[in-house]
Amino acid sequence: MEQMTKAIDSLRIEHITKRFPGVLACDDVSLEMKRGEILALVGENGAGKTTLMNILMGLYYPDEGKLFINDKEVHFKSPNDAFAYGIGMVHQQYMLVPNMTVLENIALGYKQAWKGLRLDLQSVRKRVKEVAKQYGLVVDPDSYIWQLSVGEQQRVELVKTLCLGAKFLILDEPTSALTPQETDDLIALLRNMSEELSIVFISHKLQEVKDLSSKVAILRHGKVVFQGNTIDHSSSDIAALMTGHEVVLPHNDAPACTLGPMLQLRNLKVRSDRGHLALDDLSLYVCKGEIVGLAGVSGNGQRELAEAINGLRKVESGQILFDGEDIANHTPAHVISSGMGYIPEERNTEGIVPAFSMKENFILKDSESPLFSSHAFLKKKEIDQTAERLRKEFDIRSPNTDVAAGSLSGGNIQKVILAREISRNPKFLIAVYPTRGLDMGAAEFIHKQLLHLRNEGVGILLISEELEEITNLSDQVAVIFKGKIQKVIPSSEASRRRLGILMAGVKDDEEI
Amino acid sequence: MTKRFKTGYRIGVIILAIITAMLLGAIILWAIGADVFKTYLVILTEPLKNKIGITEVLLRTVPLTIIALGITVAYRSGIINIGAEGQMAIGILATTAIALAFPNLPRGVLIPFAILAGAVGGAAWGFIPGALKAKLEVSELLSTVMLNYIAAQLYTFFLRGPMLDPAELTMGSGTPQSMRLSRNLDLTRFIRGTRIHSGLFIAIALAVIIFFLLWKTSYGFKMRAAGASERAARYGGIHVPKYLIIAMMISGAFAGIAGSIEIAGVHRRAIEGVTSGYGFSGIVVALFGGLHPAGIVPAAFFFGLLIYGADMTQRLVGVPANMVQVLQGVIILVIVATKMIIANPYLMQRVEARWNALFAGKSSSKEVEA
Numbered sequence: 092m093e094q095m096t097k098a099i100d101s102l103r104i105e106h107i108t109k110r111f112p113g114v115l116a117c118d119d120v121s122l123e124m125k126r127g128e129i130l131a132l133v134g135e136n137g138a139g140k141t142t143l144m145n146i147l148m149g150l151y152y153p154d155e156g157k158l159f160i161n162d163k164e165v166h167f168k169s170p171n172d173a174f175a176y177g178i179g180m181v182h183q184q185y186m187l188v189p190n191m192t193v194l195e196n197i198a199l200g201y202k203q204a205w206k207g208l209r210l211d212l213q214s215v216r217k218r219v220k221e222v223a224k225q226y227g228l229v230v231d232p233d234s235y236i237w238q239l240s241v242g243e244q245q246r247v248e249l250v251k252t253l254c255l256g257a258k259f260l261i262l263d264e265p266t267s268a269l270t271p272q273e274t275d276d277l278i279a280l281l282r283n284m285s286e287e288l289s290i291v292f293i294s295h296k297l298q299e300v301k302d303l304s305s306k307v308a309i310l311r312h313g314k315v316v317f318q319g320n321t322i323d324h325s326s327s328d329i330a331a332l333m334t335g336h337e338v339v340l341p342h343n344d345a346p347a348c349t350l351g352p353m354l355q356l357r358n359l360k361v362r363s364d365r366g367h368l369a370l371d372d373l374s375l376y377v378c379k380g381e382i383v384g385l386a387g388v389s390g391n392g393q394r395e396l397a398e399a400i401n402g403l404r405k406v407e408s409g410q411i412l413f414d415g416e417d418i419a420n421h422t423p424a425h426v427i428s429s430g431m432g433y434i435p436e437e438r439n440t441e442g443i444v445p446a447f448s449m450k451e452n453f454i455l456k457d458s459e460s461p462l463f464s465s466h467a468f469l470k471k472k473e474i475d476q477t478a479e480r481l482r483k484e485f486d487i488r489s490p491n492t493d494v495a496a497g498s499l500s501g502g503n504i505q506k507v508i509l510a511r512e513i514s515r516n517p518k519f520l521i522a523v524y525p526t527r528g529l530d531m532g533a534a535e536f537i538h539k540q541l542l543h544l545r546n547e548g549v550g551i552l553l554i555s556e557e558l559e560e561i562t563n564l565s566d567q568v569a570v571i572f573k574g575k576i577q578k579v580i581p582s583s584e585a586s587r588r589r590l591g592i593l594m595a596g597v598k599d600d601e602e603i
Numbered sequence: 604m605t606k607r608f609k610t611g612y613r614i615g616v617i618i619l620a621i622i623t624a625m626l627l628g629a630i631i632l633w634a635i636g637a638d639v640f641k642t643y644l645v646i647l648t649e650p651l652k653n654k655i656g657i658t659e660v661l662l663r664t665v666p667l668t669i670i671a672l673g674i675t676v677a678y679r680s681g682i683i684n685i686g687a688e689g690q691m692a693i694g695i696l697a698t699t700a701i702a703l704a705f706p707n708l709p710r711g712v713l714i715p716f717a718i719l720a721g722a723v724g725g726a727a728w729g730f731i732p733g734a735l736k737a738k739l740e741v742s743e744l745l746s747t748v749m750l751n752y753i754a755a756q757l758y759t760f761f762l763r764g765p766m767l768d769p770a771e772l773t774m775g776s777g778t779p780q781s782m783r784l785s786r787n788l789d790l791t792r793f794i795r796g797t798r799i800h801s802g803l804f805i806a807i808a809l810a811v812i813i814f815f816l817l818w819k820t821s822y823g824f825k826m827r828a829a830g831a832s833e834r835a836a837r838y839g840g841i842h843v844p845k846y847l848i849i850a851m852m853i854s855g856a857f858a859g860i861a862g863s864i865e866i867a868g869v870h871r872r873a874i875e876g877v878t879s880g881y882g883f884s885g886i887v888v889a890l891f892g893g894l895h896p897a898g899i900v901p902a903a904f905f906f907g908l909l910i911y912g913a914d915m916t917q918r919l920v921g922v923p924a925n926m927v928q929v930l931q932g933v934i935i936l937v938i939v940a941t942k943m944i945i946a947n948p949y950l951m952q953r954v955e956a957r958w959n960a961l962f963a964g965k966s967s968s969k970e971v972e973a
Contacts, residue, residue: 259612310758401838403838422840422842423837423838423839423840424840424841424842426840427839427840428840433838435838440832440835441834441835441838442777442833442835442838443832443835444828444831444832444835444836444839445831445832445835446832447827447828447831447832451824455828455835455836455839455841456822456839456840458821458822458824458825463821464820465823467820467821467822468815468819468820468821469819469820469821469824513825
C-alpha cells in the first residue's frame with residue numbers, strides 16, 4: 092500500500108487509440124492533467140469518453156498509445172494496477188454486488204481489511220465512518236445494495252472509491268442522481284478535494300462543467316475536438332462544440348389543464364422492498380394534455396409510485412383512478428390494455444428484453460393484439476413493416492430492426508421504448524428518468540416527443556431529478572419527499588432554488 | 604464484417620470444438636488403455652454400416668429428440684428442466700394404465716388416447732416444479748431432481764405391484780414388468796426386419812410444432828420473453844408465472860410422450876430401465892442442438908449414434924459402454940466453452956484481421972463511427 096500514499100503530480104496520455112468491433116472508440120487521444128486540476132470530459136454518447144476512462148482504469152488495454160504518471164510510463168494490465176497508483180473511478184453503471192451489504196461491498200476492494208483468510212469488517216466500518224464524516228457522505232453500512240435507490244448506490248460508490256484512498260478520481264456523470272443542493276455540495280466538496288487530488292469528470296450538464304472544472308476537453312467520434320480552460324469559454328460555446336450544432340432544448344409554453352383529470356392518486360400507501368411505507372398517503376392528479384413533473388431525490392418513493400400505478404407493486408390502501416376506473420392492484424396487463432404507457436427507470440432490464448431483436452421489443456406489449464397476430468400466429472409482414480416504420484420515424488440508429496436491442500446505445504434503447512409506448516396510442520404516459528444518461532441530442536428528441544404527446548391530449552407524469560427537464564416540460568411541478576407530495580406548484584413559479592428547498596424536505600418554502 | 608466470414612467463423616469454431624472434445628476423449632480412452640482410433644472408428648462408423656445399425660440409431664433418436672424439444676421449451680422460458688427422466692416414467696405409467704384398462708379399443712383410438720395419457724402424466728409431473736417455482740420461487744433444479752427419485756420409486760412400485768404381469772406371478776420369476784400390452788397400441792414398424800417405428804414421424808412432427816410454437820406464435824413469444832428477461836417481460840404486461848407453469852407442463856408432456864412412444868414402439872410393455880438416462884441425455888441434446896428444433900434433430904441423431912456405438916465398442920473393442928457418459932460430460936464442457944467463444948466479438952475481429960492478413964491481403968473490416 093506504499094504506492095497509494097504517493098501523490099500523482101501529473102498524468103499524461105499520448106496518442107491513445109482503441110478499436111472495438113466495427114467501432115473506433117478512441118482515435119489518437121492525447122490529454123494532460125496536473126495535480127489540483129479538475130478536467131471536465133464532455134461529448135455526446137458514444138463519443139468515447141467512458142472508453143478512455145476505462146483505459147485509464149486498466150479495464151481496457153489501448154491498441155496504441157502511452158500512459159504516463161509523474162512522467163514515467165506505466166502499463167495498467169488490470170484495475171488493480173490502476174488502484175495501486177491511486178486512480179479510482181466511480182462508474183456510470185455501478186459496480187456493486189446487489190445481494191451484499193454496503194459494508195461488504197466496500198470491504199471487497201479494501202485490501203487492508205483482509206488478513207490472511209480473516210476479514211476485519213470492523214476496520215472497514217471505521218474507515219467508512221471516517222470517510223463519511225470527512226466528506227459528509229452518509230450511507231447506512233448495513234443496508235443491502237438491492238434495497239438502495241440508484242442515488243444511494245452512487246453514494247456508496249463514492250464512499251467506496253474514497254475509502255480505497257484514491258488520489259486521482261474519475262467520475263462518470265457524478266451528479267446524475269443528486270439534488271441541486273447535493274450537487275452544489277458535491278461541487279464544493281470536489282473543489283476542496285482538488286487541492287490534493289486530480290479529478291476527471293464526465294458530464295452532459297454544462298452548468299456543472301462551468302461550475303466545477305478548470306479545464307475542459309470535448310470528444311467527438313473518439314477524437315479530441317477541443318481543449319481549453321473553462322473560464323475562457325461560455326456555456327453556449329461549449330454546447331455548440333459538444334454537438335456540432337446549436338442545441339435548444341424544447342420548452343413547454345402551452346396553456347395548462349383544461350380537459351379534466353386523467354389520473355388521480357388518492358391516499359396511496361405502498362410498501363418498498365424493505366417493507367417500510369415508501370408511499371405514505373400520497374395524493375396527486377394529472378389532467379389530460381398536461382405534464383406533471385415529479386421532482387425529488389431518487390429513493391423518495393418515485394420507483395414505488397411508478398410500479399404501483401402500473402400494477403407491478405401491491406397497493407396497501409388508497410385508489411388509483413385512471414380515466415374513472417380504479418386500477419389499484421390490477422395486473423400489469425390490465426393497466427397496459429386500459430391505455431397506460433410506461434417508460435421505466437431501468438431501460439436495459441425493465442424497458443426492453445435485451446436479447447430480443449428491436450422488432451420483437453416493439454411488440455413486447457402487443458404480441459396478442461390483432462395488429463400483430465391472428466389466431467395466436469404472429470404476422471411477420473406487419474411486424475416487420477411497423478418496426479421499420481418506427482425505426483425511421485424515431486431515428487433509431489441501427490442498420491436494421493433485427494439487431495439485438497441490448498446491443499444498442501442508451502439513447503437508441505430509450506428511443507425504442509419511446510417508439511413502442513407512443514405507437515400504442517396511450518391515454519397516459521409515465522416517464523421515469525426518460526433522459527438519464529443521454530446526450531443533449533437524444534434528450535432534445537425525447538423532450539420534443541413528450542411535448543408533442545401532451546399537445547395531443549395525453550397526460551404525462553414525468554418523474555425526473557433534472558430540474559431543468561422538469562421546469563422546461565411541465566405544466567405543474569409536484570415535489571415528492573419521503574413518500575408524500577410536499578407541494579404542487581405551477582411550473583412558472585418553480586425556481587431551481589424553491590424546488591431544491593422542497594426536495595430537501597422543507598415544507599413551507601416561502602418562509603425561507 | 605461480412606456475413607460469409609461470420610458463418611464460416613462459427614462453423615470453424617464448432618469444428619474445432621468437436622476436435623477438442625474428441626482429443627479430450629482420446630486422452631481418457633488412452634488412459635484406460637483402449638485403442639483410441641479404433642474406438643472412435645467403431646462408435647462413429649460401425650452403426651452406420653448396415654440397415655439395422657442405422658435404424659437402431661434412429662430408434663434412439665426418437666426419444667432424445669422429443670425430450671430435448673420439451674427441455675428447449677422450458678429452457679427458453681427461463682426454467683431448467685432436469686426432471687425429464689421422472690416425467691418420462693410417469694408418462695409410461697399413464698400409457699400403460701390406459702392400455703391395460705382399455706385393451707380392446709381400436710388402434711385409431713387407443714394409440715392417440717394412450718399417448719395423450721402419457722402427455723398428461725408427464726405434464727402433471729412437470730406442473731409440480733413449475734408451480735413451485737412460479738408461486739414460491741423454489742429452485743427447479745432441486746424440485747425436478749427430487750421428483751425424479753419419487754417417480755423412479757413410483758414406477759418400480761407399480762411394476763412390482765398393481766401392474767405386474769400376472770404371468771410373472773404364476774411363473775414365479777417375478778421380473779418387474781407389465782404384461783404384453785394390447786397389440787392395438789403397437790406403432791407400425793415400417794421397415795421389415797428392423798425395430799424402427801412410426802414414432803420417428805411423430806418426433807419430426809413435434810419438432811416442427813415446437814418451432815412454430817416458439818417462434819411463430821404469440822404464446823411462444825411471451826414464453827421466450829419471460830425466459831430472456833423475466834423483469835422486462837413483467838413490465839411488458841406478461842404474466843410470467845403463468846407462462847413458466849405452461850412451459851414446464853409442455854416440457855413434462857413431451858417427456859411423457861417420449862415414454863409412451865418408447866413403450867408403444869419398442870418395448871410393447873412397461874419394463875424397468877426404459878428411461879435409461881434419456882431424460883439427462885435429452886438436456887445435452889437440447890444444448891448441443893442450440894435449443895432450436897433444427898439443431899436438435901441432428902444432435903439427437905449424433906447422440907443416438909454415440910449411445911448405440913457405445914454398445915458396439917463394448918463388444919468389438921472391449922471399451923465399457925459407460926465411456927459414452929464420460930464423452931457426454933466432455934461434450935457438455937466443450938459446448939459451454941464454445942458458446943462463450945462464439946459470443947465474443949472481439950476474438951472474432953482479431954481472427955478476421957489475422958485471416959485477412961494471411962489470405963485475402965485486404966481489409967474488409969470497415970471502421971464505423973460510434
